Amino acid sequence: MKKEVLLGDEAVALAAYHAGLAAAFSYPGTPASEIMEYLIRLAHTHGDLQASWCVNEKVAYEEALGVSFAGRRALVSMKHVGLNVAADPFINSALTKIMGGLVVAVADDPGMHSSQNEQDSRYYAHFGRIFCFEPSSHQEAYEMTQWAFDLSEKFHIPVMLRLVTRLSHSRSSVLSGPKKESPLLPRGNGPDWTLLPSNARRRFAELLHLQKDLLEESENSPFNKLLLSPSRQRLGIIVAGLGYNYVMENIRHLQEKPSLLKISTYPLPIKLIHELIKASDEILIVEEGYPFIEEKIRGIFGLPETTIKGKLSGDLPLSGELTPDLVREALGFPSLPQEKTKDLQLASRPPQLCPGCPHHDTFMALKEVLQDYQQPTVFSDIGCYTLAALPPIQAIDTCVCMGASVSMAKGGAQAGIFPSVAVIGDSTFTHSGMTSLLDAASAKVNMTVIIVDNAVVAMTGGQPTYATGEKLVKICTGLGVAPEHIRQIIPLPKNKEKNKQVIKEEIDYQGTSVIISTRECIQELKKRAKGR
Amino acid sequence: MKQDIILAGVGGQGILSIAFVMDIAALQKGWQFKQAEVHGMAQRGGAVQSHLRISTETIFSDLIPRGQADMILSVEPLETLRYLNYLNPEGFIISNCVPYTNIPDYPPMEKVLGKIKQYPRVKLLDAPSLARQAGSSLTQNMVMLGAASTELIIEESYLKEGIKQLFKTKGEQIVAMNLKAFDLGRQAALQINQ
Numbered sequence: 001m002k003k004e005v006l007l008g009d010e011a012v013a014l015a016a017y018h019a020g021l022a023a024a025f026s027y028p029g030t031p032a033s034e035i036m037e038y039l040i041r042l043a044h045t046h047g048d049l050q051a052s053w054c055v056n057e058k059v060a061y062e063e064a065l066g067v068s069f070a071g072r073r074a075l076v077s078m079k080h081v082g083l084n085v086a087a088d089p090f091i092n093s094a095l096t097k098i099m100g101g102l103v104v105a106v107a108d109d110p111g112m113h114s115s116q117n118e119q120d121s122r123y124y125a126h127f128g129r130i131f132c133f134e135p136s137s138h139q140e141a142y143e144m145t146q147w148a149f150d151l152s153e154k155f156h157i158p159v160m161l162r163l164v165t166r167l168s169h170s171r172s173s174v175l176s177g178p179k180k181e182s183p184l185l186p187r188g189n190g191p192d193w194t195l196l197p198s199n200a201r202r203r204f205a206e207l208l209h210l211q212k213d214l215l216e217e218s219e220n221s222p223f224n225k226l227l228l229s230p231s232r233q234r235l236g237i238i239v240a241g242l243g244y245n246y247v248m249e250n251i252r253h254l255q256e257k258p259s260l261l262k263i264s265t266y267p268l269p270i271k272l273i274h275e276l277i278k279a280s281d282e283i284l285i286v287e288e289g290y291p292f293i294e295e296k297i298r299g300i301f302g303l304p305e306t307t308i309k310g311k312l313s314g315d316l317p318l319s320g321e322l323t324p325d326l327v328r329e330a331l332g333f334p335s336l337p338q339e340k341t342k343d344l345q346l347a348s349r350p351p352q353l354c355p356g357c358p359h360h361d362t363f364m365a366l367k368e369v370l371q372d373y374q375q376p377t378v379f380s381d382i383g384c385y386t387l388a389a390l391p392p393i394q395a396i397d398t399c400v401c402m403g404a405s406v407s408m409a410k411g412g413a414q415a416g417i418f419p420s421v422a423v424i425g426d427s428t429f430t431h432s433g434m435t436s437l438l439d440a441a442s443a444k445v446n447m448t449v450i451i452v453d454n455a456v457v458a459m460t461g462g463q464p465t466y467a468t469g470e471k472l473v474k475i476c477t478g479l480g481v482a483p484e485h486i487r488q489i490i491p492l493p494k495n496k497e498k499n500k501q502v503i504k505e506e507i508d509y510q511g512t513s514v515i516i517s518t519r520e521c522i523q524e525l526k527k528r529a530k531g532r
Numbered sequence: 533m534k535q536d537i538i539l540a541g542v543g544g545q546g547i548l549s550i551a552f553v554m555d556i557a558a559l560q561k562g563w564q565f566k567q568a569e570v571h572g573m574a575q576r577g578g579a580v581q582s583h584l585r586i587s588t589e590t591i592f593s594d595l596i597p598r599g600q601a602d603m604i605l606s607v608e609p610l611e612t613l614r615y616l617n618y619l620n621p622e623g624f625i626i627s628n629c630v631p632y633t634n635i636p637d638y639p640p641m642e643k644v645l646g647k648i649k650q651y652p653r654v655k656l657l658d659a660p661s662l663a664r665q666a667g668s669s670l671t672q673n674m675v676m677l678g679a680a681s682t683e684l685i686i687e688e689s690y691l692k693e694g695i696k697q698l699f700k701t702k703g704e705q706i707v708a709m710n711l712k713a714f715d716l717g718r719q720a721a722l723q724i725n726q
Contacts, residue, residue: 003559034571166568166594166595169570245593248592323595324596324597335598335599336620338618347638350578387576461571
């Protein structure tokens, strides 16, 4: 037994390692990246597990699935939108017969601290008809992760562990146990893993049949707690995940506490919910993310004898992150005395590209070239370079999802946009841009793709990428871009006029062209200079 | 006993290092702690904050309720103002007085400092000059931690142990420099007291 300081993400990673993890896979994404960062450090020091960054979340998921098929325990981790990319293997893996425990750790980002949406992964777990566990503390994250492996093997399904930013990126102390040996279970049986319609129908029937067992397991889970108020107060509270913490923060000093049901596992523990509702006239549902529990309990018809308060009633906001203050208000308590700063308008300080960033030079050259055209459009993508949407650069028109720049530029060009320019990072390109470029080059669409190649996944802290410089040239050639229209530039202030010339030539070329703008991320350069 | 602290600054100023030192110190002391921080996009020169809670009792929320922070510890004066609504009326402000001006509409300094000085329990320090005295302007964060240590419920020795642990992989010289920055910040803050 050892007590140490860990991020929520790191508690999950350590627990997986202690559960006898054989291999882990991921693609960087805030707030999930630190799970893999920690596992890579463990793999480096101990050498008894595989831990690697993959080209995208779908690939990561499928690699984990291969480990499970081989009878070993696997962890795949990603941010919430990463699960969209991995949705295909995720949903289908629920129909396979999982052998080695497979845990899917997904970190949601309510409040969109570093994301383009705040989708709630619990819906995915429900969609896949599998377990979802939602910890409310670091210690629970540690314990639930280990339990998730056991249940994955017991029921032969993947198990989702749902995290949120405030747990992933919060540090606290965790009491950890000893490491278990990595179990070797039997390999997968062909017919249970070959989802031909005839097999898939059988497997789906088995998954549906399993649902009552999952419900029973959930209802008996030690992580769900029902505390009924002896004085039978009017109000009963249902909490999940961090909602528990915010409610407890506000009621811990009350002598007589309201009835409280803490939900940590899905499928929802229906019996416990019934008991709470029976004991209350009014219930308040406090959950982080979408009103998942609230929608289920309300159904279409609601509860005739119980008032339901939550996000749908407007007692808590439907968007953004929960806070102890919002929950305090929903509980009907007066707010604490606090300072007002109304008399001073505070200038906001948005994130920006680092001084010396290569993206800055690429965008400045591009922006000047585009001034000479009537209606240029720059379709951009996900990465540090998305900050070019903000002042002082303000040079991009779109950012939707990983890889969308190239495909949207193609669609836009086909609808008459000229110049149609895509800007995409090296890692985002290999994650989801290559297939789009194959499409564009095959159709000889008049567009220009600028790959801003800084040789690293920069925004998430400098994880490795698998194609930079010459390798990108080869990839683009292989995808069918004419070699004379794959140009390489070095984005530096002194090269600006030269680079502008290259960009102009390729925009004016009637066909699909690629400009690879290569210079190392300034943060990585600094790290190397310090010898780290 | 508890102390809720808002740590503030700009991405790159080492806010999370201050937090980490305090986490280690709290762990060594055997107390409860929770410390929420921001990673990713915001770290690129944007406003960065961390909620640090230390207590002898169970801590539930990772976030500090508004009006309940016992201290704002900030490495940048404009960022100090951003979180005043978290401060309880008895709370301390320990702030650097030298701005980090990476935005075009930074308010006039006299207004920023004037607002901070309206508070009864304020310690304003010139962190960059003390950091340079310690050997590197990168140690501003440890200067500020040293200044805060005069009002923290965790003793100096635990904090210094935390500094040693955080920087041990970077060599003895770096450890010594950061300890010196801590001491200079602490001395400066003690002088403000007198």
